[in-house]
Amino acid sequence: MPTFVPYFNIMSVPTQVVEDVVIKFAGDSGDGMQLTGSQFTNNTALIGNDLSTFPDFPAEIRAPQGTLPGVSGYQLHFSSQRIFTPGDTCDVLVAMNAAALKVNLKGLKQGGIIIANTDGFDNKNLRLANYPEGVNPLEDGSLQGYELHKIDVTKLTREALKDIQLGTKEKDRAKNMFVLGFLYWLYNRDMTSTFSFLHDKFGKQPDILDSNIKALQAGYNYGDTVEAFASRYKVSKAKLPAGKYRNITGNTALTYGLIAASEMANLPIFLGTYPITPASDILHELARHKNFGIRTYQAEDEIAGITAAIGAAYGGSLGITTTSGPGMALKTEALGLAMMLEIPLLVVNIQRGGPSTGLPTKTEQSDLLQAYYGRNGESPLPVISASSPSDCFFAAYEAVRIAVQHMTPVILLSDGYIANGAEPWLYPQTSDLKPIEVIFKKALSEDEPKFMPYLRDEKLVRPWAVPGTPGLEHRIGGLEKEDITGNVSYDPDNHERMVKIRQAKVDMIANYIPQQTLDSGPEKGDVLVLGWGSTYGAIKSAVATLQSQGKSVAHAHLRHMRPFPSNLGDILHNYKKVLIPELNNGQLIKIIRDKYLVDAIGYNKIKGVPLTRSELVSAISEMLA
Amino acid sequence: MSDVATPQGPALTAKDFATDQEVRWCPGCGDYSILKQVQTILPQTGIPREDIVIISGIGCSSRFPYYMNTYGMHSIHGRATAIASGLKATRPELSVWIVTGDGDALSIGGNHTIHLLRRNFNVNILLFNNQIYGLTKGQYSPTSEINKVTKSTPMGSLDHPFNPLALAMGADATFIARSMDRDPKHLQQMLLRSHGHHGASFLEIYQNCNIFNDGAFEIFTEKATKPEEAIFLEQGKPLIYGANKDKGVKLDGYKPTLVNLNDGHSADDLWIHDEADFFKAQILTRMFDNPSAPGHFPRPFGVFYAADRPTYEDEMQLQIEEIIATKGKGKLDALLEGKETWVIE
Ligand code: SF4
Numbered sequence: 001m002p003t004f005v006p007y008f009n010i011m012s013v014p015t016q017v018v019e020d021v022v023i024k025f026a027g028d029s030g031d032g033m034q035l036t037g038s039q040f041t042n043n044t045a046l047i048g049n050d051l052s053t054f055p056d057f058p059a060e061i062r063a064p065q066g067t068l069p070g071v072s073g074y075q076l077h078f079s080s081q082r083i084f085t086p087g088d089t090c091d092v093l094v095a096m097n098a099a100a101l102k103v104n105l106k107g108l109k110q111g112g113i114i115i116a117n118t119d120g121f122d123n124k125n126l127r128l129a130n131y132p133e134g135v136n137p138l139e140d141g142s143l144q145g146y147e148l149h150k151i152d153v154t155k156l157t158r159e160a161l162k163d164i165q166l167g168t169k170e171k172d173r174a175k176n177m178f179v180l181g182f183l184y185w186l187y188n189r190d191m192t193s194t195f196s197f198l199h200d201k202f203g204k205q206p207d208i209l210d211s212n213i214k215a216l217q218a219g220y221n222y223g224d225t226v227e228a229f230a231s232r233y234k235v236s237k238a239k240l241p242a243g244k245y246r247n248i249t250g251n252t253a254l255t256y257g258l259i260a261a262s263e264m265a266n267l268p269i270f271l272g273t274y275p276i277t278p279a280s281d282i283l284h285e286l287a288r289h290k291n292f293g294i295r296t297y298q299a300e301d302e303i304a305g306i307t308a309a310i311g312a313a314y315g316g317s318l319g320i321t322t323t324s325g326p327g328m329a330l331k332t333e334a335l336g337l338a339m340m341l342e343i344p345l346l347v348v349n350i351q352r353g354g355p356s357t358g359l360p361t362k363t364e365q366s367d368l369l370q371a372y373y374g375r376n377g378e379s380p381l382p383v384i385s386a387s388s389p390s391d392c393f394f395a396a397y398e399a400v401r402i403a404v405q406h407m408t409p410v411i412l413l414s415d416g417y418i419a420n421g422a423e424p425w426l427y428p429q430t431s432d433l434k435p436i437e438v439i440f441k442k443a444l445s446e447d448e449p450k451f452m453p454y455l456r457d458e459k460l461v462r463p464w465a466v467p468g469t470p471g472l473e474h475r476i477g478g479l480e481k482e483d484i485t486g487n488v489s490y491d492p493d494n495h496e497r498m499v500k501i502r503q504a505k506v507d508m509i510a511n512y513i514p515q516q517t518l519d520s521g522p523e524k525g526d527v528l529v530l531g532w533g534s535t536y537g538a539i540k541s542a543v544a545t546l547q548s549q550g551k552s553v554a555h556a557h558l559r560h561m562r563p564f565p566s567n568l569g570d571i572l573h574n575y576k577k578v579l580i581p582e583l584n585n586g587q588l589i590k591i592i593r594d595k596y597l598v599d600a601i602g603y604n605k606i607k608g609v610p611l612t613r614s615e616l617v618s619a620i621s622e623m624l625a
Numbered sequence: 626m627s628d629v630a631t632p633q634g635p636a637l638t639a640k641d642f643a644t645d646q647e648v649r650w651c652p653g654c655g656d657y658s659i660l661k662q663v664q665t666i667l668p669q670t671g672i673p674r675e676d677i678v679i680i681s682g683i684g685c686s687s688r689f690p691y692y693m694n695t696y697g698m699h700s701i702h703g704r705a706t707a708i709a710s711g712l713k714a715t716r717p718e719l720s721v722w723i724v725t726g727d728g729d730a731l732s733i734g735g736n737h738t739i740h741l742l743r744r745n746f747n748v749n750i751l752l753f754n755n756q757i758y759g760l761t762k763g764q765y766s767p768t769s770e771i772n773k774v775t776k777s778t779p780m781g782s783l784d785h786p787f788n789p790l791a792l793a794m795g796a797d798a799t800f801i802a803r804s805m806d807r808d809p810k811h812l813q814q815m816l817l818r819s820h821g822h823h824g825a826s827f828l829e830i831y832q833n834c835n836i837f838n839d840g841a842f843e844i845f846t847e848k849a850t851k852p853e854e855a856i857f858l859e860q861g862k863p864l865i866y867g868a869n870k871d872k873g874v875k876l877d878g879y880k881p882t883l884v885n886l887n888d889g890h891s892a893d894d895l896w897i898h899d900e901a902d903f904f905k906a907q908i909l910t911r912m913f914d915n916p917s918a919p920g921h922f923p924r925p926f927g928v929f930y931a932a933d934r935p936t937y938e939d940e941m942q943l944q945i946e947e948i949i950a951t952k953g954k955g956k957l958d959a960l961l962e963g964k965e966t967w968v969i970e
Contacts, residue, residue: 048967193965240969246962256961263957270715291948292955295714295941300740304707307700307737311680311711314698315719319711337701427961467696467712467719470675475644475690477699487646488691 013224015188016231020079022087023183026104027096027120029063029072032176036094037074039180041422043193045247048237049078052537053422054086054610059277059360066120066128071103080236084388084537086421088612094179096120096153098129101137113147115182117175119154149228153178160218161211170208174215181219188234191216241426248425250389250418251278254348255285257396259292262318264397265404265436269294270312271320272305277360278416279322279350302330306347310334313343316440316466318400322348324416325367326357329374336375337478338409339502342454342462345409346399350419353608362608363417365533366584371411372562372591378499380506382406383561385413387536390425392418395559398513401436406509407461413561415583417610418534441465441472453486459512460505507563516565521547521554527623528575530600532558532588535581535611542616551624561588564595572598577623579603581611637674639664644694650685655806655832659753660692662812663722667695670820672720678712679722680705682729685760686753686832689724703734706741706750710937713746717938720820721748727768728758731787735767739796742825744937749819749826752789757838770915775837789829790910790929799824801906801929805831807846811857811926818928824936844916845924854916858909858927863895866923874912874922881908883922898927906930 023040027033034055044051054075063070077087092113095101097120108114121138137143138150157178161171177194184191194216202209223229248256262269273283275298287296295312299305306321313319323331328349338345351367353359371383382402386395392414399412441463444451453474454462465472474486482489483497519536520543521528531539536557543555556571558564572578572592580589581603589602603619605611642664650656667677677695681687683702690697700708705723713721730738730752741748757775758764764777768789772781793801800822804815812830819826831842845855856866856874864874871886873895884890899905906929914921 042965046965046967048969237969242969244962244966244968246966259955259960260957268715270711272711289955289960290945291952292957292960293945293949295945297711297714299707299710300736303704304710304737304740307704307707308711308714310700311708311713312715313711314708315712315716317715333701334704337704341698429961430957467678467716468675470673473674473694473696475693475697475699477690478701479699 013227013229013232015234017234017236019081019235020077020083021092021187021233021235022075022077022090023092023094024073024075024090024104024107025094025179026071026073026100027094027117027176028065028099029058029060029070030065031072031096032173033072033074033096036176036180037076038422039194039197040183041076042197042247043184043189043191044076044078045245045422045424046193047189048240048245049080049235050083050238050240050424051076051078051247051422052083052086053077054417055420056609057361066097066099066125068099068103068129071100073100073104078235080238082238082240084540085610085613088614094183096175096179098125098131098137102129102131108146110145111147113149114143115149115151115179117153117179118150119152151182151222156218156222157215160214164207164211164214166207166211171211174211177212177215178219178222181216181221182223183219184216185220185223186229186232188232191220240424243426245424246427247422248390248393248427249420249422250386250392250414251281251350251420252285253390253425254386254392254396254412254414254419255282257393258286258318258320258346258400259289259294260393260430260433261397261400261436262292262294263430264433265318265400265438267316267318267404267438269320270309270317271296271322272299272308272312273297273322274299274302274305274327276302276324276327278352278419279324279327279348281419282322282348282350302327303334306331306334306338306345309345310338310341310343313338313345314341314466316464318346318404319344320346320348322350324350324352324360325354325370328367328370332375335381335409336377336379339375339379339381340478340481341476342407343409343464344403344407346403346412347409348396348412348414351413351415359608361416363415363534363610364583364606364608365413365415365535366587366606367413368532368561368584368587369590371413378503380503380562382408382410382506382509382563383413384410384559385533385561386418387531387533387557387559389418389421389423391536393425397433398559402509402513404436404438405461405512406459406505407464408506413533415534439464440469442469444471452484454481455484456501456505460501460508510563510566513560513563513565515567516556516558516571518571519555519557520544522552523554524574525552525554526575527553527577527579527620528572529553529555529579529581529620530558530572530588530592531555531581532561535583538611538613538616539581541613542620545613545617546620546624551620553620553624558588569596572596572600577601579620579623581605581616581619583611637668639668641674642667642694644692646691648692649688651836653835654685655755655834656686656689656753658806658809659751659812659830659832660689662809662816663693663751666813666816666820669817670720676718677720677722679724680709680712681724682726682734683760684726684729684758685834686724686726687729703729703732704737706730706734706737709748710737710741710744710746713748714938714941717747717942721746723748723750725750725752727752727754727756727766727789731767731789731792739792742793742796742798742827745799745824745934746938747823747825747936750828751816751819752827752829753832754789754829755832755834755838756841757834759834759837763837788910788913790827791907791913793827794907794910794930798827798930799932799934800826801910802827803829803831803926803929805842805846805926806833815928818931822931824934845926854923856923856925858898858925858929860898860900860928863892863897865892865895876905876908879904879908881912881922883920900928900931903930903932
């Protein structure tokens with residue numbers, strides 16, 4: 001691997017230390033902005049900044065080029081302080097074309113830096129971005145309130161690659177590397193991480209590797225040469241808790257959580273699934289780790305995904321199915337079966353904007369009521385939620401634990417925002433993880449003349465007896481079963497008893513989960529902000545702001561959505577007001593009001609994007625007034 | 626390849642496979658015979674009871690697992706095939722039997738059926754075809770003949786029926802056979818052959834629903850007409866039928882024709898059955914004429930096609946073994962650490 005030596009080693013431009021930066025990379029969906037963003041993110045992680053990202057892309061793989069709906073964005077917030085959100089507004093906007101500028105300008109701070117690729121502002125691009133005839137925002141002074149840097153990235157990239165034997169189209173693909181190189185210069189970075197990434201990715205295509213590296217270097221050198229910036233910037237290492245960190249996205253963390261649980265429970269994973277945005281990355285990641293004995297099965301449809309997982313769980317594997325809202329709808333009948341069979345199963349729903357096909361690449365928390373109630377008959381199931389990218393690991397681990405120890409399907413809710421978002425992770429060691437004890441029934445005990453598949457223990461849990469075990473042959477199914485024997489029964493009293501038992505079994509899980517704690521704030525006070533899922537970072541930041549102003553605000557964030565921790569009711573009653581912010585039209589709030597008779601107030605946003613700190617600060621302030 | 630296991634312990638009998646549950650099919654239903662034949666052949670396979678799993682969907686036939694003293698699951702409509710796929714993928718050593726009906730396997734569960742066949746899991750599909758919906762009290766099914774008058778089609782059904790074996794052939798099944806409830810000996814043979822095949826076995830069983838579709842197959846199953854209307858396939862033997870064994874099927878190029886052996890044709894001229902012949906098997910599955918049409922072909926029974934193709938679960942296992950051999954068994958700590966880390970003091 002070549003080590004990179006800039007052409008000009010003398011640092012002619014001074015470096016300024018800043019605390020906190022938000023960069024938005026925006027371009028056409030074919031411009032490689034997600035890659036640019038994630039490369040800059042990895043590099044940022046390695047220098048020890050705290051960070052939070054928000055990738056935001058169109059549903060179409062190649063949406064119409066140059067248009068407003070075709071803009072793909074990647075927002076990165078990095079800091080020497082602890083941060084929990086990708087930032088409300090940006091300091092730097094990289095706009096690869098006119099549409100990218102138009103879509104993102106409102107999110108840029110006054111006085112912020114715009115790095116514009118002039119080639120993306122030709123007449124055609126301006127027209128596609130709906131600028132009036134003859135208007136070019138780069139030329140008409142409308143960007144006066146910002147620090148505008150115009151770079152003809154296309155021309156400079158082609159120039160840098162003039163000695164490489166590749167077509168213009170291929171060369172233009174390296175434009176994003178030029179931009180990345182330039183930003184590496186601007187933020188004083190060592191580019192080694194991207195060099196190794198490019199070597200891994202294009203090692204077998206020397207011309208492409210060469211063009212990417214040359215473009216990256218050219219971008220860096222360009223910064224050194226043109227002296228367009230009065231200063232370069234540096235963000236110091238963040239003051240995070242001591243330890244060894246890595247960068248992680250939510251879906252990867254969730255996958256690792258599954259693998260960790262499988263290892264610690266000594267149960268092989270079987271994933272039955274069907275590709276769907278934004279859950280497919282879990283399939284992709286699990287499929288890469290078959291040397292853990294993992295079986296991934298891309299089924300013919302969503303129903304086959306879950307039913308194959310049921311078959312695998314019946315056989316003694318850790319059965320998992322992954323999906324998003326519409327797929328979840330298809331799985332509901334099978335989920336009911338798994339609940340009747342009382343076998344362990346993990347159903348992962350990476351929520352996206354609904355209803356129906358909805359907003360496939362946008363985020364929402366609108367499947368909570370579906371998870372709670374979306375099945376025929378009385379069919380309670382435990383529900384777990386993840387609150388940040390790295391938290392997906394622990395949420396997955398806990399969901400598996402509950403499934404296998406309580407013999408029940410468990411629904412794990414994540415969403416598109418944390419699934420694709422990244423953050424530094426103080427990752428655990430195997431020795432930090434509590435082993436998950438699994439008991440298979442191996443034989444009849446002496447006082448058992450005949451196997452009773454629905455004879456329960458003190459947790460109301462029935463035995464897991466898998467095929468291949470002599471003497472425990474038995475039949476199970478979706479028909480109502482007689483208490484204890486499991487035989488088919490249409491007896492009215494038995495049915496009512498079984499419904500109540502199944503409910504009690506799920507309710508009883510509350511005795512085997514941690515008590516609810518406060519994330520921050522006083523134990524009694526004016527306002528409690530109760531959150532769940534991906535709103536964690538925004539709520540935490542907003543509450544911290546108000547606490548620093550001396551306001552009596554506390555934050556509790558739920559992991560266990562069903563059953564709730566047994567002390568949740570007491571916590572809710574310790575505050576004058578309860579605010580429940582959600583990315584939906586009010587779902588948790590319905591359940592909380594129903595269960596605790598608390599007059600909670602909702603703050604709801606249904607725009608396919610995460611909550612911001614500032615909007616929450618206003619919402620909470622209003623309640624304090 | 627054969628899946629016959631070595632028997633252990635005292636030999637089992639048909640009785641050992643019966644349960645204490647009262648069998649609840651209508652008296653006279655063809656399902657009784659199928660249950661009996663399955664209970665009869667299982668001891669012959671030598672598989673221990675605990676290694677047998679019977680998975681069904683919904684429908685009259687799908688009550689089957691309750692009556693078998695093995696492991697069993699009575700699941701949801703159409704999904705037995707998909708559930709069995711997941712079980713077999715993770716537990717290749719089990720003997721997995723799918724009991725399904727024409728509605729369950731070909732209507733609501735059609736998708737899973739064809740995908741199971743193309744993947745070639747080593748399972749046995751017993752398709753109880755009675756050409757009617759029995760459990761929901763008599764609507765036409767995807768195998769009902771056109772123009773069928775039922776509760777849901779008082780003016781006659783409009784849809785063209787499936788030809789289940791041609792469908793299985795189209796889905797690249799590796800074992801395709803047909804039998805009937807009323808011929809216990811043949812049914813037992815076909816069950817044993819299905820079991821012996823290493824790969825997905827698709828056995829269509831003509832099953833009489835004496836309540837809602839009585840006599841649907843009697844032309845093939847009853848003494849008076851069976852010899853003229855049913856032709857029994859035997860490996861390496863000419864296609865001969867008829868009460869006097871004097872009729873046969875000849876192949877002119879790809880076109881089957883009926884000949885009379887009394888008209889100067891000899892048995893040597895006839896189509897010799899070869900289960901391994903993929904193309905001829907397709908012609909056989911298409912011998913599916915309406916038995917009331919003049920000049921119609923007799924309906925074939927027996928093994929139409931049997932071929933070797935790696936099973937999904939074997940390949941899946943192989944992939945895992947190969948990756949472990951080259952990369953070593955996965956290590957959790959190394960996975961969590963990943964490639965790039967940094968330390969905060
Ligand atoms: S309805 Fe028909 S298929 Fe069903 S049990 Fe009765 S006779 Fe058999």
